Amino acid sequence: MTNAYISGTGFHVPPDVVTNDDLIRRFGVDTTHEWIVQRTGIEQRRFAEAGVGTSDMALEAARSALAQAGLRPQDLDLIVFATLSPEHAFPGSGVYLQRKLGLTDGDEPKFVPALDVRNQCSGFLYGLSTAVAHVRAGMARHVLLVGAETHSAALDLSTEGRTVSSLFGDGAGAVVVSATDEDRGVRGVWLGADGRFAEVLCQKVWDIRQRPFIAKNPDRSGTVPPDMLWATMDGKVVFKHAVAAMVGSLMRACADQRIDLADIDLFFFHQANLRINQFIAQQLGVPEDRVPHNIERYGNTTAATLPILLAEAAQSGRLRPGMKIALVAFGSGFTWGAAIVDW
Ligand code: ACO
Numbered sequence: 001m002t003n004a005y006i007s008g009t010g011f012h013v014p015p016d017v018v019t020n021d022d023l024i025r026r027f028g029v030d031t032t033h034e035w036i037v038q039r040t041g042i043e044q045r046r047f048a049e050a051g052v053g054t055s056d057m058a059l060e061a062a063r064s065a066l067a068q069a070g071l072r073p074q075d076l077d078l079i080v081f082a083t084l085s086p087e088h089a090f091p092g093s094g095v096y097l098q099r100k101l102g103l104t105d106g107d108e109p110k111f112v113p114a115l116d117v118r119n120q121c122s123g124f125l126y127g128l129s130t131a132v133a134h135v136r137a138g139m140a141r142h143v144l145l146v147g148a149e150t151h152s153a154a155l156d157l158s159t160e161g162r163t164v165s166s167l168f169g170d171g172a173g174a175v176v177v178s179a180t181d182e183d184r185g186v187r188g189v190w191l192g193a194d195g196r197f198a199e200v201l202c203q204k205v206w207d208i209r210q211r212p213f214i215a216k217n218p219d220r221s222g223t224v225p226p227d228m229l230w231a232t233m234d235g236k237v238v239f240k241h242a243v244a245a246m247v248g249s250l251m252r253a254c255a256d257q258r259i260d261l262a263d264i265d266l267f268f269f270h271q272a273n274l275r276i277n278q279f280i281a282q283q284l285g286v287p288e289d290r291v292p293h294n295i296e297r298y299g300n301t302t303a304a305t306l307p308i309l310l311a312e313a314a315q316s317g318r319l320r321p322g323m324k325i326a327l328v329a330f331g332s333g334f335t336w337g338a339a340i341v342d343w
Contacts, residue, residue, distance in 0.1 A: 004135035005185030006341065007142070007178035008071070009311035010064025012057050013171040013298060014048040023157070023166060030159040036166050041274025045169025045299030047152035053087045055096035057172035058148040062101065064311070065144070065174040073101040076176075077140035079114040080131050082123030082147045082303035084203075084332070085154060092116030097146065120201075121270050121331020122191070123147055123303035124173075125339055128327075129189035131177040141179045147303030148172035154203065156230040164231045167272070169299030173307025184342045190253045191337040192245065201238055201332040203231035242276050242330040247283060249338035250328050257340050261286060263324055264340075266313070270329035271295035271305035280328075292318060302331065319343060 018026070020033040020043060036042050048057065058081065066073060081094035094114030103110050119126040124147040131143035148171070155165035177186070205228055206213040214222035246269065254261060267290055269277040274295050281291050292313050301308060306327055313319035323343045330336040 002179050003185040004132040004177050005180050006175045008065040008069025008176040009314045010061045011173040011308040011311040012060035013046040016047045017044050018047050019044045027157040029162050031162050042299045043296045048170045054083050054148045054150045055093040058097050058146045059100045061172040061174035065176050069176040073103050074110050075142050076112050076144050078143045080127040080145045082117040082127040084120045085149045119335045121302050122329045122335040122337050124306040125329050125337035132186045135179045143177040146174045147307045149302045149304050167300050169301050171301040171304045173304045187340040189339040193333050193335045197334045201233040204228045245330050245336040246328045249336050253338040253340050264326050265323040266325045267291045268309050268327045272300045
């Protein structure tokens with residue numbers, strides 16, 4: 001049987017470090033370092049400069065992942081791009097990444113399909129399940145899976161918007177999912193969703209049921225009211241459901257694989273809030289030294305948190321071949337998922 005394993009990882013974060021104090025100094029947000037750290041664990045995040053888009057950061061991460069896998073872009077059979085902050089309403093960022101990888105250049109272009117995934121903080125795991133399914137079915141040998149976000153462009157960096165805007169940062173992570181005959185790789189991905197909570201964490205921007213979808217001004221420009229323009233969130237509801245769904249999906253994955261939590265060497269949890277992850281680890285009795293985190297440095301990079309965390313752990317040697325790991329995420333939708341991987 002063909003298995004699907006992660007043959008390369010890479011990540012890219014923009015150079016501009018924005019500390020919690022910078023939110024006050026540079027952007028005039030009425031907050032404190034202590035408020036943010038106590039509730040979320042976030043100390044700083046990265047913001048991309050104007051002119052840099054989601055597929056630009058994805059390109060850097062993808063190049064690293066391909067180099068680590070020993071592959072050229074031309075070896076790819078599919079690109080899966082998970083983001084909630086694509087360059088434009090359409091097309092998605094996948095085709096921009098394909099073009100920037102040089103796949104459409106030269107005498108022998110390769111028109112690799114580019115699939116865009118819109119599952120917010122669970123986007124990487126939804127994308128992983130798609131990549132693994134393609135590889136196992138023999139439809140692809142190498143799939144590039146990217147999670148990337150440019151949140152800084154769409155954050156309400158004001159005191160009114162502080163509950164949401166102090167949480168998020170920019171960045172990109174990438175993995176290559178490849179076919180192997182070895183007994184290793186992604187054992188399974190278990191996903192879930194609950195559309196009853198679609199409005200609890202959302203950024204609507206437009207309403208396609210309205211005519212036109214954005215209120216039109218006499219000069220043909222459009223006006224978006226603040227409650228549609230910026231992300232809104234009921235943080236307490238998100239917190240409660242995140243804990244329940246992440247614990248539930250992890251336990252379901254373990255049951256399916258007939259393994260215990262003690263069999264798992266490292267737990268990679270979506271980096272939305274350090275307190276959520278500490279609470280889950282406590283509930284499950286998992287020691288904190290088996291739960292890597294980097295939210296203190298990058299904030300919540302949504303679809304990018306898991307691949308960035310994986311790439312950092314692989315680069316530092318903390319994540320090594322032979323380890324059994326769990327990946328768990330929860331986000332807007334609500335959507336969630338867990339994966340078990342023999343690295
Ligand atoms: N600095 C200072 N004060 C703030 C800030 C800030 N950055 N943000 C909010 N406040 C204030 C609010 O204005 C409010 O003031 P008021 O009482 O005068 O109205 C007060 O703090 C309490 O606000 P709450 O929103 O009730 O704060 P809460 O204690 O719930 O903490 C938080 C907010 C940290 C977001 C918390 O609800 C949480 O962690 N939720 C989990 C959701 C999450 O992590 N989402 C991330 C994205 S989703 C995902 O990726 C899964």
